[in-house]
Amino acid sequence: MGERLQLPITDGTMHVQGVTNYLHKGKYNVAGTITVEGLIDRKSYKFTYSAIGAGTWTADRKSLSISLTNMKTIPKTLNIEGLDISPQLVTKLTGQPVPTLNDAYPEGMSDEFALQSFT
16 A cells, blocks of 8 residues: 655646665665646546555654655556547657656655654
């Protein structure tokens, strides 16, 4: 099952679902899916990506701090106005790959979480 996050974005929502493995020496790995959905000009879209990333973490008794150092995404599904479109078809028709989310998150992007308990 893993973690589930829902974050607001311009004209939509980003859903993140995955599993994070925290390693002993302050590094972590994360894998899962990222779905970006919303409305543009009253037309719905929903794009889903497979995602894998790595980063560093530190913790004390009050908080967990994480920094994403690398992330790779691969388009899985594209849906526009209820119509499923294959990422491979988009590439074949346009000669360009479907954009990924790799550049959307700068290296070193960080977050901090309050710890409820520390054992």
